[in-house]
Amino acid sequence: xxxxxxxxxKTGFYKSKKTDKRMAYRSSxxxxxxxxxxxxxxxxxxxxxxxxIKHVRNRVLTDDQIRAAGDKxxxxxxxxxxxxxxxxxxxxIEVKSEVMLHSxxxxxxxxxxxxxxxMHNMEYHIWTLHxxxxxxxxxxxxxxxxxxxxxxxxxxxx
Numbered sequence: 001x002x003x004x005x006x007x008x009x010k011t012g013f014y015k016s017k018k019t020d021k022r023m024a025y026r027s028s029x030x031x032x033x034x035x036x037x038x039x040x041x042x043x044x045x046x047x048x049x050x051x052x053i054k055h056v057r058n059r060v061l062t063d064d065q066i067r068a069a070g071d072k073x074x075x076x077x078x079x080x081x082x083x084x085x086x087x088x089x090x091x092x093i094e095v096k097s098e099v100m101l102h103s104x105x106x107x108x109x110x111x112x113x114x115x116x117x118x119m120h121n122m123e124y125h126i127w128t129l130h131x132x133x134x135x136x137x138x139x140x141x142x143x144x145x146x147x148x149x150x151x152x153x154x155x156x157x158x
Contacts, residue, residue, distance in 0.1 A: 016048075023048045029095045030080060032132050037083060039139045046083045051092075053077045053116045058108060060115045077112050082122070090122040098128050 010028040015021075018038045025031045030048075037046045054061045054074040061074065081093040092113055100106050106126065113124040125131075 018043065018045060019047075021048075027095065027097075029097065029127075029129060029132060032136065033081060033093070033095055033127070035141060036132070036135050036139055037081070039141065040135075042085055044084045044086050046081055048081055049078050051079060051082055053079070053112055055112055058111060060112055060119065062119070077109055079109070079113055090120075092117050092122055092124045094124075094126045095132075096126055096128055098130070101126065101128065 009026060010031065011024070011026055012031070014023050014025055014031055014034050016023060016034060016038055023034065025034060025048075034048065037043050054076050056074055061069075079092050080095045083091050083093065085091075094106075094109055094113060096106055110124070110126060116122075117124040
C-alpha cells in the first residue's frame with residue numbers, strides 16, 4: 001500500500017474582496033498576505049500569481065524577444081504578488097519562509113524579479129513572517145500565532 005504524503009504547507013482557496021477573484025493559495029503566509037492586502041486602504045489592487053516572467057539562463061526576456069523566438073522553450077518564474085498602491089506605485093512580492101531565504105532557487109528568483117521590476121518601474125521584495133506579522137499588526141488583524149511568534153522571536157535573543 002503506497003504511503004500518503006503529508007502536505008508540507010497549508011493550501012486552499014481564498015475569495016478576495018478587493019480583486020473579486022477566488023485564488024488558490026499555496027501557503028499560510030500567502031493567505032495571510034491576501035487578507036492583509038484586502039484590508040489595506042492604501043492598496044488599490046493586487047494580482048496573485050498572474051504575471052509570468054520568461055527567462056533563458058537567468059536572463060529576463062522582453063515580450064518582443066519572446067515573440068521573435070517563436071516556439072523555443074523558455075523557463076518561467078511566477079512571482080506571488082504584484083501590488084498597485086493608490087499613489088500608482090507598484091511592487092512585486094515573493095513570500096518565503098525564513099528557511100528558504102538563502103536557497104539557490106530563491107536567489108535566482110530574486111535576480112529575475114529585480115531585473116523584471118527595473119524594466120517595468122517596480123520594486124522587488126521578498127517577505128517572510130517577519131514582514132507579514134508587523135503588517136497584520138498595523139492593520140489590526142488578529143492572527144492566532146502572534147503570541148507564539150513573539151515568544152519565539154524573544155527566545156532568539158536570550
